[in-house]
Amino acid sequence: EVQLVESGGGLVKPGGSLRLSCAASGFSFSFYSLNWVRQAPGKGLEWVSSIGISNNYIYYADSVQGRFTISRDNAKNSLYLQMNSLRAEDTAVYYCARGATSGMSVPFDYWGQGTLVTVSS
């Protein structure tokens, strides 16, 4: 069974940093692209970042470019999101989502349950 479990969320002050993790199991981790998607309270879904199978392709939404860094460790079956210079508008549930194949032009077929990040003073 495919499982994605996010961790690392919490309360952080504006300008602060946080690192999210996503632990994967139940599939061959290194063969799939991975993504972060967020959802602000009561709002819609927003794509944040994507990474290819070997850190070769990395893309960000304009809203986080230069502040967030996505990475993966295939040996640990883990995905990460380093978030710096956090703003109130980054407050959201952050989901880890698997790409349907190793490619980048694929939808997200499995999702974690999300971790809440709250940016507030």
Next chain:
Amino acid sequence: DIQMTQSPSTLSASVGDRVTITCRASQSISNWLAWYQQKPGKAPKLLIYKASSLETGVPSRFSGSGSETEFTLTISSLQPDDFATYYCLHYNSYSKTFGQGTKVAIK
């Protein structure tokens, strides 16, 4: 950047109704479009990919159609489990864009 415009934002329907949700792209996206269902407090669930391909395990009352700039998600006979919010997603290699969502509520 490509914008995805979903309509309506909300709709009220009854069990057994045929429901259609539309997603329009600001420029041609071929068939790189997926549909998701999300229930409160839960992660989204993939229903349709490549505009019209049904994800494994998804009931056949869900269908998708369209290409280029206009796409539709149709639920042929609404069931109690279908009351949820639906999102379209344009996906390409370097960017992904969700529609704003359509909440399907009980009439």
